[in-house]
Amino acid sequence: MNSEHEHQNQVGARRRASPFNRIGGLPPITVALYLALLGITVMFVVLVAAYVATRLRSGLPTGLHALPRYFSLSTIVLVLSSFVISQAPRLYAEDDLGTLARCLGATLFLGCVFAGLQVLGWRELMANGVPFQGASSNSSGQFVYLISALHVAHLLGGMLFLLTLLLRVVHANRDAVRTLVFIRNPYQRRHLTLLGTYWHFVDVLWVALFAIFLFLY
Template structure:
């Protein structure tokens, strides 16, 4: 199921990237400053991926303390990513790239905003995983049931795959945007 979702998201973003390229002649991004906060966004989202991986390993070791801690850190980093995206949009605006106006400028907002929307969806599943991990930490019986449930294992693995996919997607988008600014 997760691979169908990933395939759909990939098609969406490939389409948006093609549309961005087709609109590029209308706007010269090389004259503008690339948002510095997008560099920070990239570092933050990569760090979140590390903690999602640690969380999956903690689940495999049946360690509710490490699981909940790593999920919390990943969620905080995802929120930091969201904030740095907002600052990136502010920097785009201050550089004279507006949502209204040329299609190229609008695509920068739309594509990064779509990525943020998909990350927000991932945050909902991350929040659910945090709730379950905290319950498993507080009650030993719930912990045994949680860690031995094959469906929960699949959910944690799917969360990790989706999260890594979104991280990889952001890196591709980041490099893609950076290419047009230089």
């Protein structure tokens, strides 16, 4: 009897040992995502602060170089992609995997377009006399490359997860039984929710960065 109580106490101790069970009852993967988003936010805040400090220290007037028009186009594309992926939870709830696959595919395509427009924006920066590296009177312009590139890198990470989920949806949609299993699986629902959260975060992050570039560049 004593050994049974000891075993139960050990099991209870192991359960209490997990820090994730004490954070609002959230699943570990959700907590990990929120911590990652917090870390990303802090990193970009530090980079933006360094950019602003360098920009003000340079003493150059704003509007000396035009902000690449491709950055404006890419902002529209990313906002559109955020709207598209916001339809995914509704399609999942309606068991419409075919349309859900097209929704995720369209979001993936728009993400690729955004990344391509960012590259064109970098080329436009160089054409406007803002080098990627080296001595320059407008050294703050190099932060624009860095911040934009890091944002694209984080978007690509989301696109890889999006592609994985898209392939799962396409596979499940080929068979009625697989469709039923996929729709009733809370694991898949959670992944779809986390993907949407991350994508909207990346969207809002870029809009904030673009606004800062627009007023201080």
